[in-house]
Amino acid sequence: MASSTDPATTTRSERLADYLERAQAGEAGAIDAIVRELNPLLWHVARSQGVPLSDVSDVVQNTWLELVARLAEIRSPQALTSWLVVTTKREAWRTNRRRQTTEPDDTLADVADEAPEAATDLITDERDRVLWRTFHQLSERCRELLRIVAMVDRPDYGVVGEALGMPHGSIGPTRGRCLAKLRALLVADPLWEPS
């Protein structure tokens, strides 16, 4: 897409503001740019809500189609990001509930989907292995928050924490409880040496 918005020199927030304005003006292709910018975030939101791999496409796609329906109501890039996070969460919840009622025996697959120990074998960097192991000592809510916050740009940390309903343990402008806890565990671990 021809664009004045060069990903190398602008922040995500600036790019999203530009795409949003053009999409709302009806420019074909501008919505695609929003999708490509925030799609990985929505993937991780869905996965952090326990959505099995087979259902992630449905969850995220419904979110994007809901956005198309409601695009006119979105006022800013921050509002866009937090609206997408909240909507993905709601769609995930809807899909999980639907699956539980139609396939009550399907729970084993979900657990198998998520084994962090198995994943450790895939991680080659030693510090990453320490981080991964330590990360999984945190509460489920802290893991959810940090996984999703890690996917967004710094100015959006706060709105995303709020969108997840977790202002209390949240991040930005201060470190927040979840990140402080993880950091303290890491710093106390002799295998984790700050670079």
Place this chain on the structure above:
Amino acid sequence: MSRPGGRHDHDDLEVPGEREGIDELDVEILDRIAGLHGQVDGPPDDFDDEMVFAVAAAELGAELARLEEQELVAARGGEESIQAMSFVASSLTILLTITNLGGERVRIDGWLAPGARYDVQLRSRRASAADRRTVADEAGRFVIDRVRRGLLQVVIRPSSGRSVVTPTFEL
């Protein structure tokens, strides 16, 4: 899993450093968390294209028709295939009945309620398959014959007002 307003599983003891500003080490930790999740549980390569395809035909303001029900039948090789599916939007219900024609082809019998002469577009993600278009009759019925199996999507356009779009579905 998370609860709105949930303070419950955070004890009220303050964690040292939680009120400090974010520094380089915090940013490094978050970057590594993002990288690790991308590596261990990231989206497939095709994910962006798949989502872009799903929104490509939806005009601004188009209403999403959610999948309500699908009926499966046993097909060759023990796999299941879809025999009927319904999608519901606030203004329209879409019912599709699928007949296997063999050789990767199906016939789709559609019924839109309330019935009217809507424009019907069937999109296929196969690069070689052109979109199929037809118009429903007064009762909202339409047929699209010899459709190649694959990832499909239906877009319904009334003569005036919002169009209605289904999620993509695999036949």
